[in-house]
Amino acid sequence: MKIVFMGTPDFASVSLEKLYSEDFDIAAVFTQPDKPKNRGMKLAMSPVKKLAIEHGTPVYQPENLKDGTALKILEDIRPELIIVVAYGKLLPESILNLPKYGCINIHGSILPKYRGAAPIQWTVLNGDKTAGVTSMFLNSGMDTGDIIFTRETPVGEAETSGQLFDRLAILGGELLCDTVRAIESGHAPRTPQNEAFASYAPPLKKEQSIIDFNDTYKDILNKIRGLNPWPVAKAEIAGTQFKVFSAIGKSGSFGVPGTIISSGQDGITVACGDGAVTITELQAPGGRRMSAGEYLRGHPIC
Numbered sequence: 001m002k003i004v005f006m007g008t009p010d011f012a013s014v015s016l017e018k019l020y021s022e023d024f025d026i027a028a029v030f031t032q033p034d035k036p037k038n039r040g041m042k043l044a045m046s047p048v049k050k051l052a053i054e055h056g057t058p059v060y061q062p063e064n065l066k067d068g069t070a071l072k073i074l075e076d077i078r079p080e081l082i083i084v085v086a087y088g089k090l091l092p093e094s095i096l097n098l099p100k101y102g103c104i105n106i107h108g109s110i111l112p113k114y115r116g117a118a119p120i121q122w123t124v125l126n127g128d129k130t131a132g133v134t135s136m137f138l139n140s141g142m143d144t145g146d147i148i149f150t151r152e153t154p155v156g157e158a159e160t161s162g163q164l165f166d167r168l169a170i171l172g173g174e175l176l177c178d179t180v181r182a183i184e185s186g187h188a189p190r191t192p193q194n195e196a197f198a199s200y201a202p203p204l205k206k207e208q209s210i211i212d213f214n215d216t217y218k219d220i221l222n223k224i225r226g227l228n229p230w231p232v233a234k235a236e237i238a239g240t241q242f243k244v245f246s247a248i249g250k251s252g253s254f255g256v257p258g259t260i261i262s263s264g265q266d267g268i269t270v271a272c273g274d275g276a277v278t279i280t281e282l283q284a285p286g287g288r289r290m291s292a293g294e295y296l297r298g299h300p301i302c
Contacts (some may be wrong), residue, residue: 001101001184004079005048005090006030011169012085013047015106018173019083024180026057027077030070033061066092068104074098080185083176096138101183103138105154106172110150112198115143121161122201125226127218131155131164133172133177135260137190144198146190148182150173156160158246160228204231211235213257217249217275235279237268238301243283251275263301267292 003024005016008031019026029052037044045053052059062070071094074082082103084091096103109119110132123131132152136145151171155164182188209231211220224233224247225270233244238260247267254261254271267278283289284299 001025002027002078002178003180004028004030004074004077004082004099004234005052005085006082006087006089006091007048007085008032008046009086009090010047011108011110011165011172013051014086014169015083015085015173015176016048018177019054019180020051020179024177026055027079027082028053028058028060028073030060030062030087033063056195063225065089065095071095071098081178081180085172085176089140090140090142093140096140102123104145104179104183105136105138105145106144106176106179107136108168108172108244109201110152111136111143111147111228112193112195114199114201116201117203119201120165121146121204121226122265123155124159124161124164127222131168133175136193144193146192148179148190149175150190160225160246162229206231209234211244213270213272213277216273217251217277220272220277221247221249232283236272237270237279240284242279242285243289244279244281245289246281247277247279249275249277259279260302263296264282265293265296268301 003026005019005026007016029048031046031048034045038040040173049059060073074095081101082099084103091103107119109123110135114122130152132150134150135148137148139145145158153167153171179188207218209227211233212221213229224244227233228245234241235244252275254276257272259271261271261276267280269276269278279292281289282292284295
């Protein structure tokens with residue numbers, strides 16, 4: 001089966017690598033145009049492009065998919081299946097209708113829950129106990145196509161979005177290969193999504209970073225985990241705004257939310273709405289990421 005793969009970030013490159021390792025016929029790869037990166041603002045290629053070049057696969061980077069240029073390229077390639085994983089662009093009807101077996105997608109949630117751009121982060125932010133990946137046939141909607149397969153995995157109590165990303169990327173690659181084989185054999189199911197259970201996972205914003213110590217300790221811990229590695233939770237402590245990478249919490253009555261209860265080798269403990277959180281890893285402005293105990297040795301707070 002001749003396949004065109006469309007994807008951009010690390011999450012997608014894991015799926016592409018899995019396809020290569022299983023010897024699927026990748027005729028071409030589409031990815032986002034190279035973008036300026038870091039302080040030098042030099043153009044950087046996406047992880048998917050790097051991988052495709054290593055495997056000698058032709059790479060295409062159209063600015064958009066609606067002007068007919070991408071369609072002409074695909075008509076010349078004549079793919080039997082198009083695979084989309086975190087590509088960052090919606091496919092128009094002209095492309096969706098082109099391949100013999102259609103277009104499929106790997107999405108980082110158990111659909112119809114968490115359609116949209118940030119399903120993994122919202123899984124952690126909302127404190128879900130279970131995460132997963134879904135393979136589906138694409139249609140013109142945002143993650144609304146018929147479901148093929150799903151795979152589930154428990155979310156670790158202290159697991160961050162970044163850690164869950166890495167695990168779901170691997171799970172998604174495995175699911176993708178199973179899905180392609182099912183399509184090849186003619187045994188791929190199609191289950192329409194139940195709109196009654198649909199929810200959305202919008203992109204994260206930096207404005208979400210600030211910790212409100214009036215919240216419950218579990219909500220605060222979920223925010224810290226869910227916003228790691230980006231945009232990272234932030235908390236103002238003793239007049240300084242820190243990035244907060246990890247913490248532990250407990251229930252109880254510890255006084256006015258936001259009050260520093262203690263600070264020492266174990267971290268900085270702050271009262272919150274229904275208990276307290278102890279910040280264990282942080283970064284001060286202009287500093288490096290470190291344990292709270294290490295920071296306090298040179299910068300005592302109380």
